[in-house]
Amino acid sequence: MRIHIFHETVYRYEAPLTRAIQVLRVTPRHHEGQYVVNWRIEISEDCKLDAQEDAFGDIMHTFSVHEPLDALSVVVAGEVETQDTHGIVRNAVERFPPSLFLRETPLTQPDAAIQDFARHLAEGNGGTDKLDLLHALLGELHREVTYDTDPTHAATTAAEAFALRRGVCQDLAHIFIATARTLDIPARYVGGYFRRSDGVTAQEAGHAWVEAFVPGLGWVGFDPAHAICTTDAHVRVAIGLDYLGAAPVRGARVGGGEEKLSVAVNVTQAAQQIQS
């Protein structure tokens, strides 16, 4: 599937901004199920955009502005060619052995409730098949936790979201990761985009899901918000131990007063490509 992505973030400041700096992780890379046809980043100000590869192999860009500004916009756009690999992620950039992804982070630290949840899953599963266990987790999580954009925010932890039984794709991913790691399965956070099959193209934000390591198969994508394994509708952009490691934007600013943020995300299937 050829997927076209347009993602615009506009910041408007109540008072002129003194300076700002942002670290972006918004650039997808190739792997077996994904080929990046073209990709670009446009920033409304003239500035130096430095590219680096981070420790996880994500492409990271940094830019800073030092002039008084009323508004700043960042546009990320491009086309990606995807294939359905039944969720299995092969030949992606791997900088760590899977066991690294058993680390706890503040956002994914399991509390007693998540530990119980994990234990209950393991008991129900009985067997030792990790893939079955992960599918059980995917299904159970979908039943237990309701998708809801209201009660959580970027800094909500897995434990907090699980206690609420509500959250967005980020929260679901964190709970999934916390549970999987409790079950001794390496798991990691994935930030990216999702093309909806219902024809709706305008979205409020990018998407997030999880990859878990299954011996024999390798890394497998699980999308707890949709209760499916990843498909050719998923465009994988960045991985990390949790949201903070894969966040599309981490920024800081001085001055500017109140900030008004507007985000437009458009994910469409590009016109039928010609297959040879």
Next chain:
Amino acid sequence: MLSRTADNLYWVSRYVERAEYLARILEVTMRLTSLPIGYVGATNEWESAIATAGCSKAFYARHSEANEANVMEFLTFAPQNPSSISNCIELARTNARAVRTAITSEMWDVINGAWLELERFGNAAGSREEFMRFLRWVQETSLRFDGSAFRTMLRNDMYWFSRLGLNIERADNTARILDKKYHLLLPADARIGGPLDYYQWAAILRSVSALTSYHWVYREGLKPWLIADLLILNPQMPRSLASCYDNLVRHCDSIATAYGRQGPAQRKARAIRTKLQNSSMEEIFQRGLHEFIEEFIADNNQLGSAITRQYLM
């Protein structure tokens, strides 16, 4: 020098100067209110003190009317008043501590000693006598701080930034007194020379410690237009606007020379001084004393922001 260091030096001086100013206002107000009512009129001097201190908004958020007890408390020890004397000393000390190696040990001793001693005065409302002792002590502290800075600091950008803070604050303080009392200084006022005004005029001069200077400069009895002249245009009087701006221009220029670059702060300081130099009292009274002072306060604030933008942030 780090911008933050310059900022700290600038504010240490501003806060010490502000503490002294508050102490002067309170002392003068205490003196005025101890006169029989026939000598000063029925005005509420405590209300006036709050206004001159620039704290009306914060004050009336807590109190419905101004009286000796609540104004004294509010301007000296009230923790809720960010610009009470004790908070000024605390803030001066915090700023000094952050640049402890940039100021001399003599300056540190004064400000740290004052901060430690502050506790001795406690925050209990005391007798008038105790208050008076406290207010004297605040003024002495400021004198000692200023003196130790003058005698011990290297004459480099550190010194100049601390002087900028002091003079911006001082000019603002003198202008605020004029702003609240300008009506007493208007020559056309029908009540000229009334017995009531004499004590008010003396009080104005006392609040900038210029009563004796007045007599040395003018060698005649208190005349409101001469008082205005002394406080605004006379460059000999250390707290006059003209004198403050002589200093501000000089120190801004020293910084520009040392750094080999000048900017908005230098231009603004010179423009304000030129305006003061080219004014006469007749002209000021004609155009309106009140308007003149208001404009000056705004100009002075703009210079403060220009210094901040150019050097301190």
Next chain:
Amino acid sequence: MAFAFDEMLGHDEQVRGTYTALNTWLREQSPDLLEQRCQEAELLFRRIGITFAVYGEADSTERLIPFDVIPRILSSAEWDILRRGLEQRVRAINLYLNDIYGRRDILRAGVLPEEMVFQNPLFRPEMNGQRVPHDVYVHIAGIDIVRVDEKTFYVLEDNARTPSGVSYMLENREIMLRLFPDLFSRYRVAPVEKYPDELLATLQSVAPATASAEPTVVLLTPGIYNSAYFEHSFLADKLGIELVEGRDLVVKNGVVHMRTTEGLKRVDVIYRRVDDEFLDPLAFRPDTELGVPGLMAAYLAGQVTLANAVGTGVADDKAIYSYMPEIVQFYLGEEPILNNVPTWRCREPSHLSHVLDRLPELVVKVVNGSGGYGMLVGPAASKAEIAEFRARIKASPKNYIAQPTLSLSTCPTFVDRGVAPRHIDLRPFVLTGRDRIRIAPGGLTRVALQNGSLVVNSSQGGGTKDTWVLDR
């Protein structure tokens, strides 16, 4: 517990050679005079403003660390062994860190279990695959050493993050020189005053390739409320460098600058006394206000040197500590000159049962604790405390290590009623630059002032002494 080895009297109450002159001198002094000198010392410390903040004490944010006027003396032969051992250890630590964040040979060789590194909270994945300027991770190390007898020194702890205390080493000497000029005429004491110059030379030597010929070095402090703020401002002063806070630094076009009254000025080397997690809100804890947004990106792009590097905690963690002899052997192919204290790792079942059997005689430490917090000193603990620790160890054994209760050496110390032996340790400071390793002779001797106490940490009532290394 056996009688401790005394630095002056050994095991057999015979004055050791290095202490003969001191012993004579001590006998000549009246207790009144010593008492008077102590008071003078305290006054001097107060005047200089050497203070120390203690966590959890709201009312006293500034306090003096007690100073003991009787020096601790090391012979040149003793120091020679320590110096070579320290140099070896620090070289191994730097090779280990380069490897852990690079090729990971030591994991492949199975010397260190993978999870000890990857599950270690002090391991910084962000540093993976990145090269630090000149391959130096630990520019400043403080290695804690204890002595148990004439011949045996143990390394108690490697401090490879932001070791503090060197200001006391320097000031203690200054004060001793002022108070006891006579005593110095009886000994040839190696000076320590070159340390600031050597630290600056070390820091300048590791400037990134993009820096100018005269690199700009700054000291980054968390600010005036930090417990070691005095030391930060003291060192910045001695080195003649700016003492900056995070808000003084700005990353512009990938380069770190400081905000000065003359505009932005490039910074090449940051001697940072801010912990990893607080360095950059865009890379670590997003809520930090102590750091510099974008610092890590500039660092990883090779535009600035951080000293110490990010992620060095994975070398001084107490669990990794127990592998240090293997680490020295693996990277240098040498036998360690300085030994570790024998250590049981509770993560290993056989060690765990041994530890649980003997809790009352052991010292138990949390692997990621510091400053003596969360520690059990078995022989001094109550039954309840031991029971509590037993439960904690059982709940998460991998968080604990245990060691025999060492009888740390004692040194004559001036206390309430004259001179008495008190337990001491030693923290020498090891500087690693691009060119070489520099070690100031001696270091900071810490002393447990309570009779019988083994806890020398200044946060828990320990004091300090001047440390003398005798010239040949």
